Amino acid sequence: MSLHDSPFAMKESEEIIELQERLRFLQDIVNTMTDEDDLDENFSSDFMHTLYALIEKQLIIVTRLKLSEDDVDKFMLETLNEDARNEGMPVGTDLYTYLLHRRRDILDKIAEMEGEDLDEPVDLD
Numbered sequence: 101m102s103l104h105d106s107p108f109a110m111k112e113s114e115e116i117i118e119l120q121e122r123l124r125f126l127q128d129i130v131n132t133m134t135d136e137d138d139l140d141e142n143f144s145s146d147f148m149h150t151l152y153a154l155i156e157k158q159l160i161i162v163t164r165l166k167l168s169e170d171d172v173d174k175f176m177l178e179t180l181n182e183d184a185r186n187e188g189m190p191v192g193t194d195l196y197t198y199l200l201h202r203r204r205d206i207l208d209k210i211a212e213m214e215g216e217d218l219d220e221p222v223d224l225d
Contacts, residue, residue, distance in 0.1 A: 103164050103173045114162055119154040145213060150220050152206045155199055
């Protein structure tokens, strides 16, 4: 089964769309502010965590597309790579690598803001 037929992938795609809409909403709020220094710390944290969640979902989809042997999935991956290049992804970088770097940047920002590393294991006991 190709990724585009997978119920899992459809759910992931829906979640990506929801996260993108949330980020657009948050960005609209920022755009209406006259002084970005007035941003609430919780707002900034919410924005960064939402962006992190979006990149995580995108990495899952891109990984699955990279592993697929399906021609449609390969075409989808190339289309996503091309779209990312058109949006400013550096030439010579593939989407997976780009997303990994973006995720690291976001993790660093969250650690700087909150002193928390999302990659650290959590003790659930």
